[in-house]
Amino acid sequence: MYQKITIKRGKASRLSHKIWLIMRLTTVILIATMMQVSAISMAQKITLAKIDAPLKEVITELRKQSGYDFIVPGSVFNLAKPVTVNITNVDFEDALKKIFDNQPVDYNIESGNVTLKIKEPNLIDELIVRIKEIDVNGKVVDEKGLPLPGATVKVKGMSLFTNTDMNGSFSLKSVPEDATIVISFLGFKTSEIKAQALAARKDAVITLIYSESKLDEVQVIAYGTTSRRLSTSNIATVKAEEIAKSPVSNPLLALQGRVPGLIVTQNTGFSGGGVKVRVQGQNSQIRGSDPLYVIDGVPYTSQLVNGLQPTLGSSTPNPVDINLYGGGNPLSFINPGDIESIDVLKDADATSIYGSRAANGAILITTKKGKAGQTRVEVNLQSGVGVVPKRMNLLNTKQYLQMRNEALKNDGLPGPGFFDFDLNGAWDQNRETDWQKELLGGTANYNDFQTSVTGGNANINYRAGAGYHSETTVFPTDDNDRKTSLHFNLNNISTNQKFKIQLNGSYMYDQNQIPMVDLTGMAMRLAPNAPALRNADGSLNWQQANIFGMVMPTWENPLSFDENIYRVKTTNLVSNAVLSYKLLRNLELKSSFGFTNLNADEFSSGRLSALSPEAQKTSTPSATYGKSNIQGWIIEPQLNYQALIGAGKLEAMLGSTLENRHTTGDRISGEGYASDLVLEDVHAAAKLNNYFPSVSATYKYNALFGRLNYNFRDKYLVNASIRRDGSSRFGPENQFNNFYSIAGAWVFSNEEFIKKNASFLSFGKLRASYGTTGNDQIGDYQFMDLYNTPFGINPYLGVNPLVPSQLYNPLLQWEETKKLNFGIDMGFFKDRVLLNANYSRNRSSNQLGNYGLPVSTGFNVVVRNIDATVQNTAWELSLTTMNLMGNGFNWSTSLNLTVPKNELIAYPNIDKSSAAGNLLIGSSLSQQLVLGFRGVDPTTGAYVFADKDGNTVPLPNAGTDRVLPFNTDPKFYGGLQNTFSYKGFQLDALFQFVKQTGRNTNILGDRPGAFSGNTGNQPADVLNAWHKQGDVSNIQRYSQNFSLFFQNYYAANFSDVVFTDASYIRLENVSLSWSIPQSWRNKWHMQNLRFFTQGQNLLTFTKYKGLDPETQSQFSLPPLRVLTFGVRAVL
Template sequence: MKNFYKRGMLIIMFLLAMALLVMLAMGQAKAATPSSSTLLFYQQDISGTVTNTNGEPLLGVTVQIKNKNQGVNTNLDGDYSIYASPGDTLIFSSIGYKTREVSVNSQTTISISLQKDVASLNEVQINAGYYNTTRRESTGNISRVTAEEIENQPLVSPLQALQGRMAGVEITTNASSPGAASNIRIRGVNSLREEGNFPLYIIDGVPVNSIPLESTSLLGNVGIDPLNNLDINNIESIEVLKDADATAIYGSRGANGVVLITTKKGRMLGTGLEVGFYYGAATVPNRLDLLNTQEYLDVRRRALQNDGVEPTERNAYDLLVWDQDRYTDWQEFLFGGTAETANANIAFTGGSERTSFRLGGSYFTQGTIYPGDYDYRKVTGNLNLNHTSKDNRFQLNLAVNYGVDRNNLVGNVDFNASTIYLAPNAPKIFNEDGSLNWEDWGGAGLKNPLQGYFNNTSTNSDNLISNIGLSYEIVTGLRLKTSMGYTYYNSSELREQPRRSYDPSESITNKANHLKADRRSWIVEPQILYNQAFGKLNLEALAGATFQENNSIRESFLSDGYASESLIGNIGAAEKIINAKRDNTDYRYAAIFSRLGFNWDRKYYLNLTGRRDGSSRFGPNNRFANFGAIGTAWIFSEEPFIKNNLPFLSFGKLRGSYGTTGNDQIGDYGYLDAYEATRGPGGLYPTGLANPDYSWEINKKLEAGMELGFLQDRFRLSLSRYLNRSSNQLVGYPLPYLTGFTTVQANLPATVENSGWEITFNSINVDNDKFKWDTSFNLSFPENELVSYPDIEQSSYANTYRVGHPLNISLLYEYTGLDPETRFYTIRDVNEDGRFDYQDRIVIQDRNRKFFGGLNNNLTYKSISLQFLWEFVKQDGFSSGFSAGNIGNSSDVILSSLDGVGPYQQLSQSVAASRAYNYVLSTTFPMHDASYLRLKTLSLAYQLPLKFTNSIGAKNWKLYVRGQNLLTLTDYEGLDPENPYSVAIGNLRTLTGGMHINF
């Protein structure tokens, strides 16, 4: 804990020092401003304020001198200052507002107001990776969310902020503990390998390893999110690239889509201070409907009665040994707590005419809903610096994001799986002195269900993401550019296992598991860009190269035999060190890429992209591969016959793309024989079998789309149809045991297809001086299919996949109802061989979502704003917990079995009944509709009057209340329909209140 706070203080001190240096540099720059009479003779200082039609100041309006490369942006008060000659003309422009031109003449003060322009929203700049585009001119499919949408959510990872907001992007939360990695799939699953389906993360131009980090805690099943250390408040936008035209420029790294995260930049002119804070609480929003003590005891007695079995202390200790009047709501006990959460952030921005900066930091903490002292804390710092030379030829952009966190996670006790089905009259977990109760549980021959409770897993991580971009315009339209990045991620995890967590009758010692991961990478990308207009023909050309190297180190060992619990983790105090292992891998990647973009009269667009990649993960014969794409668009609304005959159609575009991307997301050195040292001296043993001939996975993407705007773009509709095929599948192919190896890296002759429809709709319903209301809607219909796999019946995947069906399936038995004599579940023996195996699993259950989407609304009335997002999903799910008659609680739906009616089998604790129950779990019987409609986010804000805020020295002051996962409408009987095939808590209901102030 002390080290954590030391790190936090060092970050804050670093930020303050950088702020001081930048302010001193700005002061010197200001002092050096030319002020000779010669300069003033030709130019004069023009200043003023830019407001909207309501008189409110506009931030970030570009004020540029016409026909000159000279301009500034307005500050938070809408003020600007620029040197101009009397003969110059100033151009005032801002996204969403109509551009105005004003002649300087003899004026020294020019203050204007700008009118809203709905049509200009199509000109919003979109980050396409190596270049920028707009929604109007984009030939690819790019989804975008902005800072306003991201900041409305009290989250740890920025990925979770995308839920329900993007068509074609599925994100599921895997655990309730903060820091757990979420699942993200962009247009489905392309690879048979789990690690082959992660998208590419790019943060300020720097690629970040997207594979979750390993953990020895319960998060080991899902991993730790590598984006945890980012500051949510410092994100300007997140773009997701989906089709071939958008992703092909990233080659093999863009096969599963690209997530571009752009952090905030400073504003020019003057200085400003932003301060934000919120505090709130999170709880589990749902409970299972389980039996109370009296209901449970009635069920247990009826089960024994049906079996004709006399209860004994061995087969019915819950009836004869445990207290018949005791009742414990185990759900409330295990995860009924309240997790407090808080966040504070601060940012200092400023700049001059040529230099701007943003310096910020934040602190985030969240407690736990589980019993025990568990929490998550992180401190982040960020710096963004931009500088442009006086002649606008040279530009420098620096972005640094650094974060440290301390994740004090659950040790090895699963609080939300089998433990919630404990008998409601089971003994207490703890003794009066706080120790685990072993006596009462041992009396029934059981272990305490919270064995391992005092274990503790603490993960400390440091994450640095830095990038510097340099560019220089050689001649008009020709620019050289270099982007250089460096990332460092260090994670150190200690899992303490004290002796008091386990039964004292067993010979268990104090011990600890140590796990350390270190990821470092650097990247250099030199580029040359050319932009030129030849009459109505506009050309944009880009050529560049990528040189990247990643180094990963993993260390793990077990230290055992500590004399005292207080010494656990101190390696020098351990009696022995066992299972020590260290892996060191290097990955090198190189590429050349190019893009040619043509447009004629801003109506006809053609985009050509090519890339040649080289990866160290392949053998010398297959190390390089070529990828490319073509994208086209036609803005048909610019044609005279459309303008003249369809005046209500303000915008219309047809677009299409086709191309290939690759995939090299496999382990390193798979093409070589691998050996490890034996534990004894002087020996090696083989651990990996060489295969120098495997090659790249290939993903071919085809898309067609249409975008429409009506009534000056007050209503906008987008429709996309895509078809992606991934072939030459890279897998660890299983080998027979007699070979001495479990797998060998190889290409399988399998083809996976993802297709679907995506619909987005945006509308400005009301827009006047007092009331504004806009709506956005997205809907996705995804389809996944294993198109071909020759001789799959003879492969090791014969019992996993079926040709013509999705990858994510369950092979199930056919349920044939209740046996009329025993009233136990029965299933069909297809081949009538007297046993049940995969030959009898003839039912194929699709576990994918049928469709999903979101509906978002933003309403503003004067100083009050309301935002809410509904997320919806159509899917099937699995529900268990209807085991009838055994020791352990059940869902209350089995109460109908007391009278021998209903769909559930007769109450029994016999072996035959248990076997029937286990079989029926692998049929469609427990499958139900798990669709849901969820109020994902809700934000209500109030802007304090400007007279008040100005009187205390603030520029604006906003108070807000925000909610997350407030309401879920569903027929699903499990804890969370977002995870319909597991008894797991994925999302917490969170309510926070806070404020945001600008000075």
């Protein structure tokens, strides 16, 4: 505590001589005593070690050690410089001299007190100060000598700073001669150097060392960048080096198993197929749960409008029209070779600045940019093969025919009927074909070629790249997917370093031709004695027979589906321009202009050659055409301000968004063509039919947003943002809403007491965030009355009638998600061990969904806000360790784990709503109520079930007896990667693991014993079916009769027997590479030459008996096992 001294003055009393003598003697004694005490205090030894500590903190420590009180005016603390001192066992007065050297403060020791005051400036002092001020100039480069534009150069302890220009150069005026210059740049170790040393060096060059710590890797955030060390958000980053290890055509697939809180699921093994992406769970009951995709600052669609081919699959129905499903995934039109990094933003601090568009998280894709320096040419060649990784154990011909004959016997039939071609002699009963080998046993060819050139100087640099990618299928067809891509980047800065312009563009042309029907289902179900695919002359074999006096084919040849083609030609353009001008040293005006155009041209044929000879006589060729387009533009002006305030750095941003997206889609069919050769010409049709409604929708969006970030000594971090969004998808009274976030972080490892007492801890940070985001993924015009012209209604007086298709709902408004996140980041032993843990809780309320209506309204549903709340919680953990380092050998491990939980926590009056029976309070949105399966009745051989009271019944009530809840959400998921390197060799192995419940494929499809056209084969497990009275089994008796036991089989499809353990551990990716030695590179004048082999989906450990535990389907092609070999050369 600091003392305040008050001196009172008054008149001295008249005293006698004796008293006066006593007082004089007493005074002498007291003075002698005080001098002795003072001498003892001055002799007190001081030990103190501080780095950039506040003066107040130093004084507190001095008072404790010396016993002196300090009298300090408040203005002293305001002007005092941070104190750096390291003294051991020195006298108090010597300690004061050391501490107050070069401080603008005088001190005076008197009567056990130290009084501080501000130094009075004089002419000589001012002249000395001016003489000691110097100018500092230099250039900042990396270890390769390349300039680092945008690096921060500041005077330690002062508000004087600047940034390097495009050449890496900087200049600071009037810097104190004894000052320390601090140079920092994201991804590099911070460097400190004395100003005097810099000034003494002509053309000084400061080399920053690349930081090996993942804490210093650059992370891209909304409208800026940060690092894991200084971030207040929950962000995961995957770099280009990791993406390049995966031989995939869709960059989303490279994220599988690498990012906590993110689950990516392939829907099919076709190139360009659908991909389901969820960031921290499903927030909405029905409507869009896709994250926001942003490519170089430009929002990108998450769904396509393609409608002719469901084989490719998609994550959700297209929100523009719930009847129009998008085939494939739009991210497959982004070349992975052009990507520099992918950042997954999860919490409110990271996503709130995007407002309504990022309620389900955001995935930011940053493409590669040009770099100053000598011209650099890179070529990457890769080729390989893909195969179906697993085969089902199915019945052979002997077992199959035995099952079929037993089914006829069980049904009381004397023998096979006219259409039992597998038994009645139409097909050879001694023939046996492995249809999995025949239809799925082929090899898909994989080829990829990438090239790029980069270069430039201090003011202008560039990157241009091109790529070609092709994949075929494993089917016995000529189908393939071919992609051609172009990418460019141009950066320019004016000579005065004030005006900057950046241009980016990515273009891809994709031609994807696949079969009209996925042959996987046929490979699983075709009878093993089905006919050969082709006749001896190579023509399609229809195995025709005389049936009821007519010559008819006995089967539908699988190859006939390849005679009909589906082809989609897609062009995709993503471009943007970023212009900025530095109005003042700390103030920048910036604007981003983005444009996207995704166009698809579809064609599917109905050729005569796909029909049997008899059918061709009465048919004509047909075709269907489709065109769709998603075109959008966005303008985002911004004002950015940064300044050093005290010992901290303030960054402020104010911006606005104007966005427009127009979506169109048309489909038309033609018939009566003269031949198969003219099917691609729509004008050759004798008749055109418009069976499908056209789509034309415009989405408009605008916003005003701001963000403040304050960093105090890299120790205390605060970030806040606010945004006001407007969306055209809501009524005029509800179009606007406000969203915000607040976040803070404490880097406790920068505290002195931590540095002293926990030397093993190299980094530690606690962070928390809370905020709101919105969701408007409901499609356009959902609040309006809509009409359409349905197919099949005759015109009235020559005019097509309009029919109401949607009810008016002006009350439609925003769905809102409140996000809460707590996290801790820790580094141990100089960051050799990095630990990251997060807890998140997202609550989505005012849900947007379909609400069921009475039939009397004339509509099935209306889109409205539902008073329900969905909660997603998750524990996320990631651990990175450097296990071994040295002697040329390195071994690192990365582990991530996510434990999610999805729950409907509120839904007032749910029992009276259309969700009754489908959703349960306290349960997951994916949870289903199913029947209780009780096996097979030993007497009848039929499936039996439990009713709602637990009684065993043969035919339950599907409406009231479905009482068992079953949840298919993953219980936990994650990935484990190990990287080994030795000299020029590197081996990476990534395992992905998922704990989940899935669909039991043994109970789906045809009934055991039934024959339906071509199909009837079953998994070998059906051999354990019930055969006679008394048998105990979980598979009912064989039967092909639709009236006998069919209802039992149908009920089983809605019972718990259809669920099984679908957990798996998959060796998702392996990459082995070798780079030639440096001496060879020098000899061959190359920067690098690397040979590599890569594998995807190499091995899966699972109890799941189906083809694939990820897709869980017997009717769609599973993800392929891919093995490639390649070479990368840098010239």
